Amino acid sequence: MDARSKILETATKLFATHGYDSTSLSLVAKDASVSKALIFWHFENKENLYEAVLARTIEPYRIEPERIAGQSVPDQVEHLIDLYYEFVTENVHSVRFFLSLFLRDDKRPDDFFSRVLDLYKHYRELLAGALRAGQEAGIFSPEIEPEAHSALILSSLNGILVQALTGETDVASPERLVKGLKASLVDRLRVQ
Amino acid sequence: MDARSKILETATKLFATHGYDSTSLSLVAKDASVSKALIFWHFENKENLYEAVLARTIEPYRIEPERIAGQSVPDQVEHLIDLYYEFVTENVHSVRFFLSLFLRDDKRPDDFFSRVLDLYKHYRELLAGALRAGQEAGIFSPEIEPEAHSALILSSLNGILVQALTGETDVASPERLVKGLKASLVDRLRVQ
DNA sequence: GTCTATATACAGATAGAC
DNA sequence: GTCTATCTGTATATAGAC
Numbered sequence: 173m174d175a176r177s178k179i180l181e182t183a184t185k186l187f188a189t190h191g192y193d194s195t196s197l198s199l200v201a202k203d204a205s206v207s208k209a210l211i212f213w214h215f216e217n218k219e220n221l222y223e224a225v226l227a228r229t230i231e232p233y234r235i236e237p238e239r240i241a242g243q244s245v246p247d248q249v250e251h252l253i254d255l256y257y258e259f260v261t262e263n264v265h266s267v268r269f270f271l272s273l274f275l276r277d278d279k280r281p282d283d284f285f286s287r288v289l290d291l292y293k294h295y296r297e298l299l300a301g302a303l304r305a306g307q308e309a310g311i312f313s314p315e316i317e318p319e320a321h322s323a324l325i326l327s328s329l330n331g332i333l334v335q336a337l338t339g340e341t342d343v344a345s346p347e348r349l350v351k352g353l354k355a356s357l358v359d360r361l362r363v364q
Numbered sequence: 365m366d367a368r369s370k371i372l373e374t375a376t377k378l379f380a381t382h383g384y385d386s387t388s389l390s391l392v393a394k395d396a397s398v399s400k401a402l403i404f405w406h407f408e409n410k411e412n413l414y415e416a417v418l419a420r421t422i423e424p425y426r427i428e429p430e431r432i433a434g435q436s437v438p439d440q441v442e443h444l445i446d447l448y449y450e451f452v453t454e455n456v457h458s459v460r461f462f463l464s465l466f467l468r469d470d471k472r473p474d475d476f477f478s479r480v481l482d483l484y485k486h487y488r489e490l491l492a493g494a495l496r497a498g499q500e501a502g503i504f505s506p507e508i509e510p511e512a513h514s515a516l517i518l519s520s521l522n523g524i525l526v527q528a529l530t531g532e533t534d535v536a537s538p539e540r541l542v543k544g545l546k547a548s549l550v551d552r553l554r555v556q
Numbered sequence: 557g558t559c560t561a562t563a564t565a566c567a568g569a570t571a572g573a574c
Numbered sequence: 575g576t577c578t579a580t581c582t583g584t585a586t587a588t589a590g591a592c
Contacts, residue, residue: 175575191468194385196567207577212569214575268467274530275464276383289532296535323536324520324544331523338466340481343488344515352516360552367557388585399559404587406557 176214178204184225188269192222192279219279226284229266233291240298246311248302249358253329256295257350260333268337296322312361325357368406370396376417380461383468384414418476421458425483432490438503440494441550445521448487449542452525460529488514504553517549 173181182204186195197218201208215221243251260267270288273280299322306312332353336346344352365373374396378387389410393400407413435443452459462480465472491514498504524545528538536544 189468191383191385193383197569198567208568209570209578210576218568271526271530272464272467275460275467276381289534292532293534320536320540320544321548324541324548327523327527327535327541328516328520328545329523330526331519331521334463334522334526335519338463340484342481342485343519344512348512349516349519352512353520356513356516356552357548360548389587390585400586401560401588402558410586 175204175206175210179206179211179214179221180224180228183221184228185265187222187225188229188265191272191276197221222279223281226281229269230284230287232263232266233288235291235294235298245302245305245309246362249299249306250354252295252299252302253325253350253354253358256326256329257333257346261336261346264337267333271334271337292326296326299325310363313363316361321357321361325353328353328357367396367398367402371398371403371406371413372416372420375413376420379414379417380421380457383464389413415473418473421461422476422479424455424458425480427483427486427490437494437497437501438554441491441498442546444487444491444494445517445542445546445550448518448521449525449538453528453538456529459525463526463529484518488518491517502555505555508553513549513553517545520545520549 179200183195183200186200186203197208197211200221201211211221215224239255240248240252270284274285296319300318303312303316303318303322307314307316307318329350332346332349335343335349371392375387375392378392378395389400389403392413393403403413407416431447432440432444462476466477488511492510495504495508495510495514499506499508499510521542524538524541527535527541535541
């Protein structure tokens with residue numbers, strides 16, 4: 173790997189675990205086995221390096237249309253839940269990173285935030301659409317409001333994932349909680 | 365207020381918003397209108413100050429038995445949910461602080477963490493107990509497992525609260541989500 | 557207890573050789 | 575492109591006067 177990529181990779185790991193301020197360029201240089209001066213040659217200053225790291229980190233944050241198409245209406249809801257869950261578990265480190273950015277008064281470039289929020293909103297709308305389609309097909313109870321209920325499902329899912337992210341043991345496993353979520357928040361809404 | 369308390373109060377605010385590393389003692393001194401040397405005289409070093417701040421912050425984290433006693437069994441579940449919600453909204457700043465500590469590889473003194481976790485566990489057990497009592501009284505469906513379901517309720521609640529903590533607008537309000545949570549995760553479990 | 561002045565270390569950043 | 579050496583600011587921490 174070339175030096176530039178090595179720096180970027182090392183910095184990504186360090187920024188994500190220690191945050192912006194607590195990550196010194198001396199440490200990045202040492203871990204990447206390059207001189208501090210080389211970091212400045214490639215990225216000009218610490219902030220530019222940070223932005224390059226953010227750009228690299230957010231890269232996989234997108235919805236692939238082919239993955240959500242083609243299901244029968246009732247299965248779509250559970251499938252969307254699975255997709256969300258899979259995405260977060262596949263990107264634990266960066267999700268944890270972004271969540272901690274949301275919580276801190278840290279360096280938080282607004283364009284990255286709005287991109288994460290847009291993605292979240294998109295997901296919620298897909299979920300609401302599937303719920304509404306299910307209602308219209310007479311599968312789900314007409315009592316629920318699709319928008320409100322999709323927000324609740326995502327919130328619950330986030331809660332489960334935060335629990336997994338913070339490494340709380342001794343509670344039920346994430347998989348089991350998601351199963352319970354589907355049972356209570358999806359299956360129980362079916363018209364008998 | 366005496367200088368020591370002033371320092372403690374100022375440091376609490378600053379550590380919570382900027383974190384350990386990003387909070388300089390020069391800033392604490394300036395904001396508290398004292399000299400830097402006085403901080404060292406009172407707290408010896410930065411880490412000791414931080415621990416004093418943590419001890420002060422965690423102080424309100426306890427369950428008051430009188431607040432959960434005396435309800436009729438079915439109402440207990442919703443009451444516990446309300447208590448949890450109220451506690452978090454009354455302590456937003458420190459909850460956000462602790463959550464960000466859980467997410468970062470920061471300074472994380474294990475005894476404080478285990479105290480937060482114990483409290484959480486206690487809450488979950490109270491909730492499971494209420495659910496079980498409701499089942500035995502024939503009010504809640506025998507289908508659910510109290511332990512698993514109380515974990516799900518708390519996870520969902522956490523998800524709603526994290527959303528509020530991260531300041532995500534444009535989604536449903538926390539109050540509305542909690543109402544939906546109660547409807548789907550509590551009321552729908554009642555035997556008709 | 558509270559201050560000013562200072563020691564020491566390390567941060568981000570630059571100069572210039574190769 | 576990559577390095578060593580160095581500048582400058584600011585951090586934690588100490589010494590010592592009052």
